[in-house]
Amino acid sequence: MVETLNVFFKDDLVMRVSTNLNSMTAQRYVQQHTEELATEDMKLSSGDRIVRSAVDPAGLAISETMRAKIRSNYQAERNSNDSISLLQVAEGSLGVMQGMGSRLRELAMQAANDTLGSAERSVMDAEFQQLKNEVERITASTSFNGNNIIKGKESVYDLQVGINGLASDDRIRYDMSKILDSSTNFGIKHVNLRTKEGAQSSLSSIDKMMSDIGSSRAQLGSMSNRIGSVMNNLLVSRENISDSNSKIRDTDVAKEVANKMKGQIAQAASLAMLKNSNEQPNIILKLVS
Numbered sequence: 025m026v027e028t029l030n031v032f033f034k035d036d037l038v039m040r041v042s043t044n045l046n047s048m049t050a051q052r053y054v055q056q057h058t059e060e061l062a063t064e065d066m067k068l069s070s071g072d073r074i075v076r077s078a079v080d081p082a083g084l085a086i087s088e089t090m091r092a093k094i095r096s097n098y099q100a101e102r103n104s105n106d107s108i109s110l111l112q113v114a115e116g117s118l119g120v121m122q123g124m125g126s127r128l129r130e131l132a133m134q135a136a137n138d139t140l141g142s143a144e145r146s147v148m149d150a151e152f153q154q155l156k157n158e159v160e161r162i163t164a165s166t167s168f169n170g171n172n173i174i175k176g177k178e179s180v181y182d183l184q185v186g187i188n189g190l191a192s193d194d195r196i197r198y199d200m201s202k203i204l205d206s207s208t209n210f211g212i213k214h215v216n217l218r219t220k221e222g223a224q225s226s227l228s229s230i231d232k233m234m235s236d237i238g239s240s241r242a243q244l245g246s247m248s249n250r251i252g253s254v255m256n257n258l259l260v261s262r263e264n265i266s267d268s269n270s271k272i273r274d275t276d277v278a279k280e281v282a283n284k285m286k287g288q289i290a291q292a293a294s295l296a297m298l299k300n301s302n303e304q305p306n307i308i309l310k311l312v313s
Contacts, residue, residue: 044304046297047298047301047302050298053297060287061284061291063079064280064284067280068281072274073274073275073280074273083273087272090268090272094262094269097187097261097262098262101262104183104185104255105255107183107251109168110168110181111247111248113167114166114244115248121159121162121237122234122237122241125159125230125233125237126234127155128155128230129230131148131152132223132227134148135220135222135223136224138220142218145223148217149218163210173200173204181197181198183196183198185254185258196250198247203244210233211236212230212233
């Protein structure tokens with residue numbers, strides 16, 4: 025039995041029955057175009073140009089790094105918002121104490137007048153001491169997220185407002201103990217109104233307290249404005265990084281649709297050639313019949 029029948033029409037033209045090379049070639053192209061169409065479908069359905077690492081290994085590595093930075097940028101924005109909230113809590117406490125300072129000064133002015141006796145001054149001093157104690161209590165108890173803002177030597181806060189780990193570029197260090205003075209209760213810890221002289225001398229201490237509180241509120245406002253500028257920079261940075269990542273990662277829909285149509289045409293042509301190549305061995309039967 026003859027397994028292979030070769031008929032030579034020219035030196036390099038061979039007709040075969042056992043091995044249909046034309047069909048194998050057509051099958052290879054059909055498979056290739058089918059895989060290309062599947063890739064185009066994934067790109068269009070997912071919106072990602074890099075649907076697998078083999079599509080663009082370098083681009084994938086760059087894009088993933090950018091994605092990590094974008095997520096870190098969002099967290100840095102939340103950190104900045106939390107930092108502003110921390111400053112606002114402290115500023116709110118200072119505002120309350122400033123109002124109390126006005127009352128303290130009013131009582132001191134009243135007690136400094138020589139028309140009052142020691143009994144009246146004792147009554148006023150009782151309120152004065154209660155307000156002093158409340159200033160001290162507010163200073164010690166002011167908290168954010170369940171943590172006291174003033175914690176002795178641990179009152180220095182590192183505000184992580186950048187996306188990297190450099191202390192000089194990505195963190196703002198702020199000492200809250202300088203804002204809420206817990207060491208001497210804003211300089212009025214030992215002040216009293218029990219005597220006319222004590223009331224008169226207390227005025228300068230209360231004025232210093234009021235000045236310190238006003239200065240502290242100004243510092244908190246300035247820091248809040250600084251962090252607000254940090255947030256604006258984060259927004260601009262995220263926009264630019266997202267734009268760069270989009271150019272690397274996102275699908276160009278118009279381009280991929282055109283590639284899909286091209287692939288469909290090529291696939292159809294390959295299938296037609298496969299059909300023709302599979303019919304060629306039938307021609308040889310006419311030679312042996």
